[in-house]
Amino acid sequence: MQMKKAIVTGGVSGIGEASAARLRADGVEVITVDISSSADYPLNVSDSGAVDSAVAAIGHIDILINCAGVLGPIKPLVELTNDEFQKTFDVNINGIFYFCRATIPSMVDHGWGRVINIASLSGKNGTPNLAAYSASKAAVSALTKSLGKEIATTGVLVNAIAPGFISTPMNADTSDDVIDDLTSEVPMKRSGRVEEVAALVSWLASDECSFSTGAVYDISGGTATY
Template sequence: MKNQIAVITGGAQGIGLAVAQTLHAQHVDIVSWDIDESNTKAMAMLGDSATAIKCDITDLESVQAAYAETCERVGIPTIMVNSAGISGPNAPLDEYDIEAWHKVIDINLHGTFYVNQVCVKGMKSNGYGRITNVASIAGKEGNPNASAYSASKAAVIGLTKSLGKELAGLNIAVNCVTPAAARTRIFDQMSPEHIEYMLSKIPRGRFLEVEEAAKMIAWTVSPENSFTTGAVFDLSGGRATY
């Protein structure tokens, strides 16, 4: 993994930060794109070879600027992990706030599209790349009272499969993971009832640890993952086995 350059969106906390820590320990140069003000401190704590760049993934120009700054300061990314996302409010579909719907779709789906589009061009020019998008078990099964989140994550799975097929003839792997819930700040956006519902659906009887997610993601973006592309790696604790 030496000499690899990884862009991680949402690297300031949660699964994104755990991925940054895991890859940094494998001597990967880390560049975290995040709108969160804690991004700079999080990367500073990693030490050398970790860079924080402010980026709003819902704004294509912001993503393009972050990519240009990454290339100038560190180099062309060989790895991209798109972890930025929000859950949105919990409400029945017929009562779902329209502005909240658009915000969830903008971040989780449009943001994923922008980041993939911008990063894949350099990978194609280099003839090598690894992309992993963080989807959700909700994208496979749908969670009640979470229509925007479930729909956005299902779309991320479809986008990943499509891009994976487009690039299958190149040494560029595009995969996604579908985690069950992990105790991150995304829980702050959910009702206690929804959190309890998610826990009740996990056969292992506990929430995912972000370190567990990071280890699987680290493999998907490594040179060892030389064949699998367009795939969905399950991290649901047995909730879904497909």
């Protein structure tokens, strides 16, 4: 059986790095895309031309994991500039759009594919002072639901994961007091681990996941309310 090939965006840190490691352990050939120079393809996912060029060079893939994301500015909505708001959307949702558009036609032609988009609990519940991030992650969930239904009969499944508070480099600079406040709101009283999210990525990217598309899976230690 031929080895499956995956692209993992944001693949050199956090959830992306853990997902890449887990897929490799599953026997998948993984290609990382990240702004970091240590990625297999260093690029900004908000650059549609760079995305198209990278996908053309890589060729057909079976699995797309969209992990690249930014937290964006932490401030009240009324203090956000146009540029700050737009840049958050450029990475968090436009990057997913560009990669899906570039890779899905080949998956459909082959009759099999898996797309997993990393959304966020903030996109469901909204987080104060993170309006751009919350709105962009809500868009990730909506795009996933729409696209999953759009290509539901093709063999290509599209799902999203909405993590709650996960210990990642994105929040490495967060103060201990804020971390304590965040974990106190989690019924399990701890933050999640990137390996736990990667385990869900692994299943969604596998043949075992065969009757789920357009879904958003919470992984939040019980924080999710709907």
